[in-house]
Amino acid sequence: MVCLKAMQRSYMDTSVPIAALATAPGESALAVIRTSGPGAVGLAASVFSRPAALAAARGLSLVSGKLVDPASGQAVDEVLAAVFRAPGGPVGDDGVEFFCHGSPAVIRRALSLLEAAGFAPALPGEFSFRAFANGKTDLVKAEAVQELVRAGSEGARAEALRRLEGGLSRALRAAREALVGTLAEAEARLDYAEDDDAPAGGLELAALRGVRDLVAGLSASYAAGRLFERGARVVVAGRPNAGKSSLFNLLVREERSIVAADPGTTRDWIEAGIELWGLPIRLIDTAGLRIASGEIEAEGVSRSRRLAAEAEAVVYLVDGTSGVEPEDRAFLESRPDALRVWNKADSPGCAQAPSGYLRLSAATGEGLPALADALRESVAPRFGRDDGDARPARDIQAARDIRVASERQKLLLDRAVAALDSALAGLDEGIPLDALVIDLREAADALGEITGEIASEEILEAVFSRFCLGK
């Protein structure tokens, strides 16, 4: 895409019609090109084989035809055009989405056609920004859209989808509502004199602790959220010839899912992005770690340990024909949670596996299902799951299943937790309510900022609706 032109534009030029490929680049069965902005339908019609039909199409309707180069009259692709009219559609502006064939050449030509017709290439996230500006989405949803686009695996996609549906928004709102409720109670006490007909009884602050724990839980889920984005690192380790590469290849199975496989060159290990039970995994083979010429064995081991130490899980292979060596013991002591695998089970010289080891033949695949199960059990909790199942969140409790995935959200959640901790500590110390309320307001603000809402009238609203006060 022509980046120079894009750089000069700002997100604020919301009157400029924009276009971009909405699906992942590369060869695929289907590609979607999204256009949006005032006049988008008319502009799109100028490169369409049935301009009148497209220009007259109502919102949320489909028109079939061809993308045509008006200069040469040549058809570029046979497409289906989905029409959106403001304020409907995903962005809230007029727009057309073209469903074309997923050939990079076709996409390139289609985009340059649209650009010639007057569409500016969209900036990253510009559709989402406009959707936000048009009130189509709140900030949480906008961020979720971004991840949906980036999502590498089924699990991540489900996660992003769930957030898009407002799971996180809902959980945050529930937390914030509980907080605002407490705040309203506090304000009601503060706004009326003590001798007045004020609400009786102590302030219900148990809810506050619940909110604090919930928010802290959401914040903690950030790590899990990042895992969904980056994938859990699983290191395959073991002495030379323990069968690491065979297992690595067995797990990767299909070559096309390898994202990087460059032994010895830029990195000294091999890494592949795979997906197990919907969870994104970065499988790391430490084979390349070893023998760089002149390197002593110990150096390779120590590097392998370093990689393993940072990994979410480790599969440690022991050559069943030669048994457990001191080197193996040393590694396993440093990483006692490693999955222990007794490899080469198919080989006649293979000894009986000691207890705690899984029998495997990386060569034949025997024992792989058991290893996969064990691996799932060890990785899934890192994603905050007992298993790989992705269930939609329904209530505040189910918020435990909702992941926070942006740094901004994480920081705001932490700010809310710190404010709530300060309020709870102040409460124990006997700090007066009007000072404590500052912490509560800070927490409510931080939560509101995540979804882009800000409170204050709502507090008064709650005060008025609940209490009967005079003087």
Added chain:
Amino acid sequence: MDYEAIVVGGGHAGIEAALALARLGHRTLMVTQDLDAIGRMSCNPSIGGLSKGNLVREIDALGGQMGRLIDESMIQYRVLNRSRGPAVQAPRAQADKALYASLARRALESQPRLELFMDTVVDLVLDSSGTRVEGVLTERGTRIGCRALVLTTGTFMEGRLFIGDWSASGGRLGERAAVGLGDALRRRGFRLGRLKTGTPARVKAGSLDYDEMERQDGEELSPFSFADEAVVRPSLPCWITYTNARSHEAIRAGLSLSPLYRGDIKGKGPRYCPSIEDKVVRFPERERHQVFVEPEGEYTDEMYLNGLSSSLPEELQSEFIHSVPGLRRAVIARPAYAVEYDYLDPSMLYASLESKVAAGLFVAGQTNGSSGYEEAAAQGIVAGINAARSLSGERAVILSRAEAYIGVLVDDLVTLGVDEPYRMFTSRAERRLGLRHDTADARLTPIAASIGLADAARLERFERKMAGLGEIRELIAGHRIARDDISANPGLARHAGENAAAALRDPALRDCLGSLLPGLSERFPRGWIETAELDARYAGYAEKEARLAGRMERSERLRIPEGFDYGAVTGLSAEAAQRLASARPLTLGQAARVHGVRSADAALLMVTILRKTN
């Protein structure tokens, strides 16, 4: 008979506006329907209370009159909420109503450059373009010219009184309404609405059974005004009693006879100050409601039944009043009644309280949809100051929300408009801890001085106090906690070597200042020490609050260019664009507070403005 300025109305807003104008050097006329009703307290016989007490002290710090009037007429004084935090403590005083009103009138009459005149204003006189005020027209056909006009009509503009099915034109019971002005303003295209408020019955003090009620005495009298040293006045008790099931039954049985429930009253009443019938309907689970029985003055036998405002028929009023302990034999002197009146949409005003429609026209008090004497007086002094400044071609004084409750009040009114009578609450302020009543002088007297409303005596007192506060702060900061301190107060042990301020911040060590610095109380007045102590004790929270509000202040500082075209901002919702175009906010912060403007709209507006100004 022409003046530089005319103030219409002699209530709490009019008094402050007229005095500020005359004190700032402008020949001013106050036109009132009844010279004998100047400064009359239509409802409760008290001044101050939570946030309202802060308003009174702010008005005083700006050079206003209300604090001095109540100092000279109080018959009971209390600081409310001593058991809660510093931000929500506030002084309240019971007033001798008759004395208060006569003091107000004397203040006006003795003010040079100010004249009073009894007449009823029925219309404005505008210039040929209809965009500038040139005077007023009165009922008797007199045209009085002026360059600045302050409207403070209270509940009198097209006022209507209600008791059961009886209804009559009136502004207060026994006083006629100002008829004609509201309709004239409507014809001129001003947006007017109706609001409602009410007042309870007054009963004869000699007819009450005091042994059936709980006595509530005041504390040692203390002045509201920073210019007054001490108050020497009598202190009378108030009494507390409660309604009961019988009262509620009588009220429920009579609901159909209430003008409110019959639909005779269209205006919306204040939710926070509901009539007793409202309370019974809205809170059916409550078994009783509190009633304060308050004296109306030293030389009157009338008592005010705070909490029993009503518009039910008189027979029903006496039935429920007589069901309440202490009031069983009460002789009713004046019935409770409701009043419905015209107010002008305050969102048609700038924060200077000048009209966006007619230059030179300022509006203050209940006419802007507020309720309460203090809220009225606060707007009165703002309108008076800014009318005076517009006369002399100076920039308007606009107090920020972080600076004063007055700033919050005015900003709320002109930005949000009202849909019920607006009352001040501490929770409306983002910087509550920074707006303590005892710091009103530090916050506002420098402003009064700069505009010419602080006289020499006030300034001298102010400077002495600020210097004293500085000394106290230095003493607190300079005192290291030593072995002697700890042996006198073992709790101080964990602050050994720290200064006294650190100990003050420790919630476990309340009241340690006296033992740490025993010399303070001999050298400085108690109030000063308390102020310095509160400052030190809550410094951490005040900073936190300031930081929080700082986020808001950034958008307060972002000014929206004059004549900004909201229609041209793509993506702005049509509703927001329309509301913003009519509200004409001055800053992004104000824009974000306009009803119907979502945070997405504000975000969009912000980036648009930033891009335009860069």
